[in-house]
Amino acid sequence: xxxxxxxxxxxxxxxxxxDAQGKxxxxxxxxxxxxxxxxxMFDVLNERLINEGKEPIAFDHDCREGxxxxxxxxxxxxxxxxxxxxxxxxxxxxxxxxxxxVTVEPWRAGAFPVVKDLTxxxxxxxxxxxxxxxxxxxxxxxxxxxxxxxxxDDADAAFAAAACIGCGxxxxxxxxxxxxxFLSAKVSQLSLLPQGQPERKSRALNMVxxxxxxxxxxxxxTGACEAECxxxxxxxxIARLNREFISAGFTYEK
Amino acid sequence: MLDSKIPKExxxxxxxxxxxxxxxxxxxxxxxxxxxxxxxxxxxxASAAASLGELxxxxxxxxxxxxxRRAHSIAAxxxxxxxxxxxxxxxxxxxxxxxxxKGGDYRARxxxxxxxxxxxxxxxxxxxxxxxxxxxxxxxxxxxRSFGGTQVQRTFYAAGQxxxxxxxxxxSALERQIALGNVTMYSRHEMLExxxxxxxxxxxxxxxxITGKLERHFGHAVLxxxxxxxxxFYLSTNAMGSNVTAAWKATRKGAFFGNPCxxxxxxxxxxxxxxxxxxxxLMSESLRNDGRIWVPKKQNDNRKPSDIPEEERDYYLExxxxxxxxxxxxxxxxxxxxxRCDAGYGVGSSKQAVYLDFAFNMDRYGRxxxxxxxxxxxxPEQIRQLGKEVVAEKYGNLFDMYAKITGENPYEVPMRIxxxxxxxMGGLWVDYELMTSITGLYALGExxxxxxxxxxxxASALMxxxxxxxxxxxxxxxxxxxxDIRTKEIPTDHPAFVExxxxxxxDIDKLMNIKGTKSVDHxxxxxxxxxxxxCGMARNEKGLKEAITEIQQLRxxxxxxxxxxxxxxxxxPELEKAGRVADFLELGELMCVDALNRRESCGGHFRxxxxxxxxxxxxxxxxxxxxxxxxxxxxxxxxxxxxPLVFEECKPTQRSYK
Numbered sequence: 066x067x068x069x070x071x072x073x074x075x076x077x078x079x080x081x082x083x084d085a086q087g088k089x090x091x092x093x094x095x096x097x098x099x100x101x102x103x104x105x106m107f108d109v110l111n112e113r114l115i116n117e118g119k120e121p122i123a124f125d126h127d128c129r130e131g132x133x134x135x136x137x138x139x140x141x142x143x144x145x146x147x148x149x150x151x152x153x154x155x156x157x158x159x160x161x162x163x164x165x166x167v168t169v170e171p172w173r174a175g176a177f178p179v180v181k182d183l184t185x186x187x188x189x190x191x192x193x194x195x196x197x198x199x200x201x202x203x204x205x206x207x208x209x210x211x212x213x214x215x216x217x218d219d220a221d222a223a224f225a226a227a228a229c230i231g232c233g234x235x236x237x238x239x240x241x242x243x244x245x246x247f248l249s250a251k252v253s254q255l256s257l258l259p260q261g262q263p264e265r266k267s268r269a270l271n272m273v274x275x276x277x278x279x280x281x282x283x284x285x286x287t288g289a290c291e292a293e294c295x296x297x298x299x300x301x302x303i304a305r306l307n308r309e310f311i312s313a314g315f316t317y318e319k
Numbered sequence: 320m321l322d323s324k325i326p327k328e329x330x331x332x333x334x335x336x337x338x339x340x341x342x343x344x345x346x347x348x349x350x351x352x353x354x355x356x357x358x359x360x361x362x363x364x365a366s367a368a369a370s371l372g373e374l375x376x377x378x379x380x381x382x383x384x385x386x387x388r389r390a391h392s393i394a395a396x397x398x399x400x401x402x403x404x405x406x407x408x409x410x411x412x413x414x415x416x417x418x419x420x421k422g423g424d425y426r427a428r429x430x431x432x433x434x435x436x437x438x439x440x441x442x443x444x445x446x447x448x449x450x451x452x453x454x455x456x457x458x459x460x461x462x463x464r465s466f467g468g469t470q471v472q473r474t475f476y477a478a479g480q481x482x483x484x485x486x487x488x489x490x491s492a493l494e495r496q497i498a499l500g501n502v503t504m505y506s507r508h509e510m511l512e513x514x515x516x517x518x519x520x521x522x523x524x525x526x527x528x529i530t531g532k533l534e535r536h537f538g539h540a541v542l543x544x545x546x547x548x549x550x551x552f553y554l555s556t557n558a559m560g561s562n563v564t565a566a567w568k569a570t571r572k573g574a575f576f577g578n579p580c581x582x583x584x585x586x587x588x589x590x591x592x593x594x595x596x597x598x599x600x601l602m603s604e605s606l607r608n609d610g611r612i613w614v615p616k617k618q619n620d621n622r623k624p625s626d627i628p629e630e631e632r633d634y635y636l637e638x639x640x641x642x643x644x645x646x647x648x649x650x651x652x653x654x655x656x657x658x659r660c661d662a663g664y665g666v667g668s669s670k671q672a673v674y675l676d677f678a679f680n681m682d683r684y685g686r687x688x689x690x691x692x693x694x695x696x697x698x699p700e701q702i703r704q705l706g707k708e709v710v711a712e713k714y715g716n717l718f719d720m721y722a723k724i725t726g727e728n729p730y731e732v733p734m735r736i737x738x739x740x741x742x743x744m745g746g747l748w749v750d751y752e753l754m755t756s757i758t759g760l761y762a763l764g765e766x767x768x769x770x771x772x773x774x775x776x777x778a779s780a781l782m783x784x785x786x787x788x789x790x791x792x793x794x795x796x797x798x799x800x801x802x803d804i805r806t807k808e809i810p811t812d813h814p815a816f817v818e819x820x821x822x823x824x825x826d827i828d829k830l831m832n833i834k835g836t837k838s839v840d841h842x843x844x845x846x847x848x849x850x851x852x853x854c855g856m857a858r859n860e861k862g863l864k865e866a867i868t869e870i871q872q873l874r875x876x877x878x879x880x881x882x883x884x885x886x887x888x889x890x891x892p893e894l895e896k897a898g899r900v901a902d903f904l905e906l907g908e909l910m911c912v913d914a915l916n917r918r919e920s921c922g923g924h925f926r927x928x929x930x931x932x933x934x935x936x937x938x939x940x941x942x943x944x945x946x947x948x949x950x951x952x953x954x955x956x957x958x959x960x961x962x963p964l965v966f967e968e969c970k971p972t973q974r975s976y977k
Contacts, residue, residue: 081889082889082890098593098595100592100593100595100726101593101595102597102724104597105595105596105597108595108597108840109595112838112840114884115838115882115884115893116836116838118884119884120884120885121884121892121893123890123892125385126559127384127389127391127558127559127560128389128391128393128394128558128559129558129559129597129598129600130394130598130600130601130720131720131723132393132394132480132482132483133384133389133391133393133394133558134388134389135384135385135389148723150719151723155720155723155724156723157723157724157726159726180529180890181889181890184890186385187385187386188385188386188506190386191386191387191388191494191497191504191506194490194491194494195494195495195497195498196498198491198494199449199450199491199492199494199495200448200449200450200491201495202445202448202449202492203370203373204366204369204370204373204445204492204789204790204793205441205445205789205790206448207441207444207445207447207448208444208448209444210403210443210444210446210447210453210461211403211405211460211461213447214458214459214460215455215459216459217455217456217457217459220452220453220454220455220459221452221455223450223452224452224454224477224478224484227452227477227484227487228480228483230483231386231388231389254450254452255450258450258452260447260448260449260450261450
């Protein structure tokens, strides 16, 4: 792979705190290596801002290997930027060329208020899981793991849904700020497995109710969530959730 | 002074059962009045919080991330060990125990390791019950794979995302307890001080990272599940936020730090590409199942790997260690890679890399697939394609990650890999009950020192974190709190809380008021370079002495010249980093002091002065068969306490993987 250096113009959203008015600031950056990750480019910029006596840009990040789900930048109008199936931290500067202007915003959704600059509050996701994204089994209650054979296809499909990292790109990409892909991934994982059957109906109903309470929008099956999901979680999970929700609504008695 | 509290009665295999049969209990009504603070929500913290919440204790859990689901356990790739013997290949509790003690180069405490092996099977059962989607065979039963340092297949996995799936399992159990009101969650909070009253841990001071406000929290007991300290090297496979602060504050408060110099350098990571590098990325050990490691037989060979014929390749692990081959433990594999690169056989532009090549096994898998599908005259291209599909199912996410970072396609060309800092076996000294040397203060998971000796075997970190949280602490906690049921909640206007908060505030003010000229990262990188050069894969007396002086100088410079922008009463990531680096600057010195004291090689600790004729680590059991537990006595002053290691079952011998 050929390496090259580039100069870029960054337009970055700056916002002091949740209540403050935000705005774009423009920063020229130079000598960026194509081998850097996108966040390393931000490290370089922040180092410069600190040396100039200015405030560095706040952004969420942690594992920098695409799995913790912390990083969350909206880059040139796309959640996690131009590469498909890629988190911001795994996006590398090879994706850009010399002279590009790159616009970077936080996730934009009413349910994800901005904390500062590019950092948002995704606590609503935790509260959706609290509403039923689990199997009620206390420690010590389990039988031997191999007493429960599971069809490999179901196990694989459950795993594919469970790969969701909870980053919120689906919400950011959705014109309605719907959390359906996130929610449906968890409901799918658990409804595909025999362990998830006892709470299957209440789970779908309660999690959807919590999602509505958090003021996420409705799903209109546009599919932007699937297109931007860094873990390529499938839209079929939403179809499955709809089935689960509707049938639970008709048959759940309590 | 150092009482490991290993149950005296009975044979090794009976101790834990005996302990459980006789430990004190707290009745359910009393549990409701007992508060437990848990710092960190990775595998150890989340599993402990969920399990203790289920038992009825009032739990408060803290994490610095925006959600407990983001703790760094999530990044663990390869798998989790358990002595299930589902493969009928001769595994047993004893064998897992023995492999772990031997893999740790006889520097772990036998009783703890045996308990770990005993509960390993329960962990898999628990995780499956929670809905963790482990890999399965077509018959619907669980699949296993091999990891280093063993000759059985006992590793359970979920593609290359096992840590993620296990953590999300523990996280969902934790969220359930939050919903039930048994656990209160404090995200984006960082613990900055332990509060002790009458010699017992009774609470913490935490900073709300959004508002910057300091908070006082009471607990009858405090659990530190805050992970390891690999980031003292700046570049490591740890997450950017992973830090030693909670453990270090405890150390400064009187908890002993065990074996700080025992760090694990993982053999298969993506090599450093330039000065901008902010972290290193692991390529799971499980890849060594199917990848063969080699370098050219000729020095400074600049040919493309595909142009180097088979007979001109040196599969040096298979050559040196025929019995274990590519699956030798991590410390051995790392040193062997360094040896080849230092001798001029390295590959890639930096020459600091070796090849991890999948071609051989891709073809083997392809032939098996072709046979399964009854394709009798498959072309080599067809076979390679079928093999690629098998490999993609096993390791797809890892191959994708490699491609994104390097811009190269590992299905076509061999990966370039090099060792990097990955895990720390050292940590807070704990007794058999996981209590530190401060009464009522516990350490679980990577934050303690207890189970891995001088080198951890692959797929054992997840096992230990969950063992401590699900199956050990629920018992040992009761044994302590049973004597504490008369202690009422202590109001946080108690002088000990006031004093602790004042000290934390003073430290923050001090950092903010330096207003120097250099960023926190500047100092962190400088520290990392000293540590890697002089306290990394190979260590010697001269280098360690230099390192101690250099760290002291760097620390003095930090406190004179660091620049922390912004203010303390707002969301300020630079201030968080500054506090963590300040602690690393003290810990780094202690690591060098410990490495200097331990004039033997063992596991990941390689003192150049102590090696066999073949360049392997040479232990000195007569003089160093002990846990080094260091007591903080003031800046640059540490007192050594020794816990002798007694081996009843595993007889220490020179480790051999030949």
